[in-house]
Amino acid sequence: RTVTGVQTCALPICALHSFCGAADGSRAPDIRHCRTLADLPELRWLRLNQNQIAELPPAMGQFPKLVRLYLRGNQLKTLPRELESLILLTDLSLSGNPLGTFPPVLLRLSALERLDLQDTGITALPASGDLKNLSGLKWLMLQHNQIPEEEQARIREALPGCFVVF
Numbered sequence: 355r356t357v358t359g360v361q362t363c364a365l366p367i368c369a370l371h372s373f374c375g376a377a378d379g380s381r382a383p384d385i386r387h388c389r390t391l392a393d394l395p396e397l398r399w400l401r402l403n404q405n406q407i408a409e410l411p412p413a414m415g416q417f418p419k420l421v422r423l424y425l426r427g428n429q430l431k432t433l434p435r436e437l438e439s440l441i442l443l444t445d446l447s448l449s450g451n452p453l454g455t456f457p458p459v460l461l462r463l464s465a466l467e468r469l470d471l472q473d474t475g476i477t478a479l480p481a482s483g484d485l486k487n488l489s490g491l492k493w494l495m496l497q498h499n500q501i502p503e504e505e506q507a508r509i510r511e512a513l514p515g516c517f518v519v520f
């Protein structure tokens with residue numbers, strides 16, 4: 355089974371939850387009638403780990419009910435600004451992507467509670483004042499990045515209610 359209308363080759367669906375079916379999960383999802391991402395308005399979880407995805411299409415911002423997005427182990431270097439539309443997103447995993455820098459769009463995801471940025475090549479996070487936009491963050495995973503001790507202390511101070519792992 356594949357999702358069409360994505361700007362990469364037919365992406366295998368590893369885990370889709372509550373789409374093209376009852377939002378409460380009372381009946382099994384049926385993707386036979388889904389032709390594009392727009393056909394998945396009830397999507398809550400999307401797992402596209404280990405798919406060699408190099409770029410996310412702007413259409414990724416068209417899931418108003420998405421709460422969990424897992425993109426581990428792909429080839430992402432940037433994220434589209436349209437992700438800021440994912441106002442219910444609480445859990446985001448970008449571990450194992452060659453981001454290099456902290457994607458600015460993440461600062462606009464105010465519902466975010468869990469952010470996994472392990473092994474992304476990030477060496478610093480935005481200014482402390484900007485990090486306050488992530489005041490609801492409870493878990494921040496930054497393992498396997500070369501973040502200096504001074505930066506680690508600054509991050510912990512900027513996110514006092516967040517459990518940060520380096």
